[in-house]
Amino acid sequence: MKLKTLFILLAGLSALTASAQRGPANPKLTELINQKDSVALKQSLETLYKSNEEEDLSLLVSYYNTKRNATRRDEVARLSRQKFPDGLAAFDEALNEIYSETDAVENEKKYKQFVARFGANPKLAGHRYFDTSKYFVAVTFKNNPEKVIEYLSGIKDTVYKTKAFSYAARETYARKEYVLAEKLIKKSIDDELKSSSVRSADYYAYAKQYAAALYANKKYTEGLKYAKEVAAAQDNSKDLAFNDTYLNLLVAKSQYNEAYPLMEESIKQGRASAEVKAQFKAAYAAVKGSDQGFADYEKSLYAQLKEKVSAELVKKMINEPAFNFTVQDLKGKTVSLSDYKGKTVILDFWATWCGPCKASFPHMQAAVTKFKNDPNVVFLFIHTWETVADPVKDAGNYISSNKYTFNVLMDLKDPATKSNKAASGYKLSGIPAKFVIDGKGNIRFRSLGNSAGGNDAFVEEISTMIALARSESSLGK
Structure with missing residues (x-):
């Protein structure tokens, strides 16, 4: 379960008032975080773990999340879901499923089940996740303006609603649904002007x-x-x-x-x-x-x-051995980096949920097109850190619907280790991540050519990296 991603997204999406967004500081969490006595801290954590009170397990989840200990956080969350099937941890998981779903019809079903399951829980009354879930459902409806607007309009918190329309405008603009994007962002502007006569940063x-x-x-x-x-x-x-x-x-x-x-x-x-x-x-x-x-x-x-x-x-050239991954392409064919020995290889690690990854794809397509007739240059787009039930279908649909001519490889999660081997082999801390590997299997550039530059700059960067990698490799460096 990709709770870390969800926490990050919710932090960005949450647009409640300052007091409601942050909420009052939890003194118990503050006490745990500030505890200097390691023995006392260990005892407190063990007591919380053994507790039969949902609030105690929620506190423990918050503590491990603050400490960026994803393994322990997820372990406690699983325990909480077992003990309290309709409690806060289960609520979080159900929201995460809505966030992860890409099929609009299926997501609408999940949303209705979410409301039916948790809507009557008095402890969750007025929880911001009910509003957030509407946003997640809205943006899965592609080329369906009525549904997008229906779900966004159902958001109850007026401050969050204004921002949600702007977030949805970004999503639809990126999908080239420009007419809808214009309508959505105009709603945000109108709402902002109604709330204040002063031109704000928003x-x-x-x-x-x-x-x-x-x-x-x-x-x-x-x-x-x-x-x-x-x-x-x-x-x-x-x-x-x-x-x-x-x-x-x-x-x-x-x-x-x-x-x-x-x-x-x-x-x-x-x-x-x-x-x-x-x-x-x-x-x-x-x-x-x-x-x-x-x-x-x-x-x-x-x-x-x-x-x-x-x-x-x-100035940015490096010379490090590249990890020789073995993965499969969208058709199930096994592919290894060593298959391309003697060629210059450009790796692009990405995922369908990664906005910056997708933002760079039009530029990457321009680079792929430029080198399409060069047999000694290979572009490999490695889909990793998947979050959906069928990542192969998800990745394939995205590439085909956008008419990209990419060679896509699937860095699927290992069932035993729960890791994505190619991503781990390249020690990724985030995506997008790009690598240029010379003909001898050495990394010459990493994480360059991002989407901040324009198309000409991007293609020029990739072209220059390829030329430099070839030159250094031919010189035996």
């Missing part, structure tokens, strides 16, 4: 999302209005995603005087969209008075990008 965060959705829906005038409002109110120098949206809107409205310096920087950083690159010549001519000298200038910008990437990557 309002500007929603306005950024709204501008992106409006751009995607080709509503450039309205989108630029919101983007300019954000730009005038905040320092967004580090918000690359918003800067991309703002620039794209300026370009869409042919506001070249303001857009041109941003276009230059975007190209040098490798973040420029297809639209920006397509209109760069027109912007150059509008600002300079003619397009004379444009071709050479454009080449110089791309050369600067290449130089920058190469200089940074040379």
Whole structure:
């Protein structure tokens, strides 16, 4: 059970008022955490473990979670579920099943069972998980706006509801359901304005999302209005995603005087969209008075990008033996890293629940496409840390529905050790995680080429890493 993931997600999703969100400090938990006497602490923990009171076992779960001891935490949670089948630990597990479910129809059934099972428990009355469960169900409904809105609208806590609409807008925007994303984030903006006449940090965060959705829906005038409002109110120098949206809107409205310096920087950083690159010549001519000298200038910008990437990557090269995993692909064929001896291999560890993993996939597809005719370069997408009942089907459906041409391998959990061997072999602490391995089986780069960069920068990074790995390997280094 992926309680750790659930705890992290709930921490991000919980949008109750400050007092309700944190709740009063539990003095018993504080006492345990601050206990310096190891003998006394051990005795207290043993007493709680043997207790027949659910509150004591819940306290113990909280203690081990605070101490990041997942093994003991899960053990106590299992004991609590055995002793109290409809208690708090069982409540947590049932919510986790709703969170993990990807099929909307099945999830709706689980939600109704969840409410029927726990809704009448007076100890759970008003618990925020009932609202959270509605969000989890809502976002499993793909291309079904009515159902998404139905479940989000059923959230009772008004503060959380406003945020939940914005979270769902992100989910649907990522799925390219732009019309629904626009509608959802507009609800968050309207609710925020109703609650306060002062423009809050949340309002500007929603306005950024709204501008992106409006751009995607080709509503450039309205989108630029919101983007300019954000730009005038905040320092967004580090918000690359918003800067991309703002620039794209300026370009869409042919506001070249303001857009041109941003276009230059975007190209040098490798973040420029297809639209920006397509209109760069027109912007150059509008600002300079003619397009004379444009071709050479454009080449110089791309050369600067290449130089920058190469200089940074040379400093980050490593030389460590790669773990020789053995896993299966989506068709059940056994695959090992050693099968690709002599080739440059790019590993990408991912999971369908991992947003940053999926955010990098359009860039990875561009890299795969670039090297598709090079027999000595291999991309392997290793699905790991699965959380669903049928991870092979889940991963395969995601790849096929998004039309990615990836070679997907399944790092399934070992039934005996409960670990994912490939992930453990590469000592992963998180995903996405990327590795570039040379022809001799040595890791040359790790966790580079993340989704923070634009498509050009990403592909340039991967290309340079491959070139450097080949060069060092051929020199025997």
